[in-house]
Amino acid sequence: MKTEREAASPRAAEANFAALAAAFERASAGRAARVAHCELGGRAVRFRIAGAVLAEVLLEPVRHLLCDSPPRNSDLGLEVDVWDGAATGTHCAGCVVLADLADARPHLGIAANGQVLSYRRADNLVMFDRAARRIVGWFADGTTAAFHERARPLSGPLVLWCHDQGVQVVHAALVAHRNAGVLIGGPGGSGKTTCALSCLKAGFGYLGDDCVGLRADGAAVFTGYSLYASAYAEPDHLSRFDGLLHYAIADASGREAKRMIPLARVPHASLARSTPVRAVIVPRVADSNTTSYRSVPRGEAFRRLAPSSLFALPHVRTERLDILADLVERMPCFRLDLGRDVGEIPQRILEILREIGAS
């Protein structure tokens, strides 16, 4: 469904944010809000979540990023404060009449100066103050949180925050073998999830199947970051990976055909937080029994990698292409033709890493 977009005066937006933040304080007053710290994109993030069920829902996909104690870097990069209306008895109001959103279309609002954003659906409202580096959000009921929120919680504001920190979120999968990461990019249906899950099963470090962070850290040095340890795939596709279907969760609303796999629940899954990126792969499904690879012109790699990354991002700006352009110009690029035996994929990727001297 299409997203409705709106603009607001900075003063109105800031007032709305303050009202929502005050509501969070009321919701969490006298209750033991779940406090969790994680490392996201190399920065420290603190979650405060009022409502036990909502806390489990929002923290599951980032469980692999959680820290036992606040990170040594005391400069908190982001604060996330959210509450469960049903669990706390504090409901959301003031900024918008949610009863208007009967058709459940998402609404995205932005202050004219671009500093405060709101992401609204019928059952949740999340606001992000970029200057304050704070996200505040209300969810109507943690037990009925939307499917996409269970797989990619708070993705709208988190992606924008990543960009503010110099981490570009790209529409790609990312796996790693012995500290050598391979970015796997391409449009939907090109085989990113297939590659990522087959590598997961083969013991590779898993960082994501369609949404990962990328930072340029110097000349020809790129770091890839995991954002969510969850994967999306059709049930018949998941059945190709022994044991994963058992952990798959279906969309209770029936709107989404794909299943979501919270990979932190999968035994022996190696979930990594970050990795140096050493190669770029653009897969495509081939009508073949075997999987093969070859070097690909950098222009072709960029053409397959860039468009879907741009369209998946808020606040699209042309400079977002810079990191991707730099990446394909400096990293070896390969096309991977995926055959019917998914078990061959990790082996081909290992061969690529050996070929470039990264394994």
Added chain:
Amino acid sequence: MTVDGKRWIVNDSRVAARVIDGEAIMIDLSTGLYYSMDGVGGFIWGLVQAGHSTSQIVQAVVLRYDVGVERARKDLERLLAGLRDKELVVEDDGEAPSLPRVPGSKQLEYAEPELCQYDDMGDLLALDPPMPGMTEGNWSNRDEDGTRGRFP
């Protein structure tokens, strides 16, 4: 459209583009369509991106490729008309920079520039991207009914 010294520049308000290893990739952020041109087309796009006039582009193409002026001019007219129709370029009356020295002494083989269009991203925009982008509108602050619309 005639090639007459006018300047056509990249429509920055809706186009993101890069030239990678001679292949120009242009992404129309409004429609979800993206395009590519390699060879002569990629070379031309690089000159458009640099802000050169159409007559300068003809001059550069003739220097770099084994092609006559008239054919180069005619092909450029056709290409620019297509880019304009797709709103990838817009006319501009600014001053063009000096043409850089075209590298190499041996002319390359010429082929008519061709714009390739890809529409597989259109569905992604039509169905709503997972992380939405931004456009203009009105932010409402109504709270008449007092039900789920007010903080307690």
